[in-house]
Amino acid sequence: MRQRLIRLGAALLGLLLLAAGWLWHVNYNDGVVLDAAAPTGDGEQLRLRGAYLARVGNCLGCHTARGGIPGAGGQPIATPFGTVYTSNLTPDADTGIGRWHAASFWRALHHGRSADGRLLVPVFPYTHTTLLTRQDADALYTYFSSLPPTRASTPRHELRWPYGSQLALAVWRALYFRPGSYQPNPDQSADWNRGAYLVRGVAHCSACHAPRDRLGGANWQSLDGGVMTAQGWYAPSLTSPHEAGLHDWSRQDIAALLKTGVAPGASVSGPMAEVVLQGTQHLRTDDVLAMASYLKTQPLTEAAPPPTSPAPPSARSANGEKLYERHCAACHGERGQGVPGAYPALAGNRAVTQPHTENLVQIVLHGGFAPATAGNPRPYGMPPFTLSLNDGELAAVLSHLRRSWGNQASELSALDVYRARADTDARLR
Secondary structure: OHHHHHHHHHHHHHHHHHHHHHHHHHHHOOOOOOOOOOOOOOHHHHHHHHHHHHHHOOHHHHOEOOOOOOOOEOOEEEEOOEEEEOOOOOOOOOOOOOOOOHHHHHHHHHHOEOOOOOEOOOOOOHHHHOOOOHHHHHHHHHHHHOOOOOOOOOOOOEEOOOOOOHHHHHHHHHHHOOOOOOOOOOOOOHHHHHHHHHHHHHOOOHHHHOOOOOOOOOOOOOOOOEEEOOOOEEEOOOOOOOOOOOOOOOHHHHHHHHHHOEEOOEEOOOHHHHHHHHOHHHOOHHHHHHHHHHHHOOOOOOOOOOOOOOOOOOHHHHHHHHHHHHHOHHHHOOOOOOEOOOEOOOOOOHHHHOOOOHHHHHHHHHOEEOOOEOOEOOOOEEOOOOOOOOHHHHHHHHHHHHHOOOOOOOOOOHHHHHHHHHHHHHHHO
16 A cells, blocks of 8 residues: 555646646747847847837836826736836846847747746737737837836835746746747738738737636637627627628728728727727827738628617616716717717617626716727717716616617616625725
């Protein structure tokens, strides 16, 4: 019996050693030589290229604390596992990337490892930047190295144990991350491939628009829609005709939405408004059209069709009709028809009827504007109703919107609104 236990223990130890070796191999055996060689090519051209890529990818949007110096980091980012603070990208020698070389910066983008070899928390989207070419990584390094050095220490992450440990990160990466460069699709045009590179890598769209599992993992090429749990928003599916599918949009309309924040019958809000304001409005015309080509051709996923016959209005929806007439009809019209170029139509609006109601509740609770862009410098906005209507009244209005003028979506309850309100209050504490 003793010998059997010894053999079993030895077998288990061997398996643990094999697992540890495999984890080390997939996480640390990246083969990057950390030499001090400078990026090759014209330095000014690299800097300008890096500045463009950083803008399109909205790098400074995350790596700048509110009211802080651009690129100096310290911005808190809430996740379901705790809060992560972004790093200092300025060339300060002690708190930034001043002691980094181009090779260590490349390793961070391509392999998700810091200059000292530590595994990085995947809030930094190396799951997407791994697709960037070495030349583009060098361009970004050159740009960030040109920023004024700012001494600014980053606060320690506030992640619940064990999510921030190197072992947990190693296991997560073994499950969800494989380094790799973008491989062009030979069956598609150069324009389509350029768009795919921008969407998947530079702009990392699926960081929000991919559905994630309980550990935060995802198919990093998916655009099927994702709940932004810690922010209270939902990034709608770009492949579903019942959410934000773009299959029947023109390239010009898709490009207009990315460049200006508005398009015929649509406008962006919430986190996407920031993406447009800080990032995609700066795209060159050829690049934004390339992204449109890629997004337009994504395979459609079919959601359950809406019911063919409308259900009779409930007492909640009937009460919402009166509230709508009092608070909403002046802008959105008595029949939810809206005002072109100003106030969106609510009749037939997929943002109103989609199954995920987080965004609808957020907009009515807290209001919002489309981003002020060069193509839409004075956007119309939505006032907040969080102080004007209670949870039951807000639920009644939203139920009316989702059940009127041909809309046939489910109603909301006061509990749905209460949860959204409580979630926002918790994030603001």
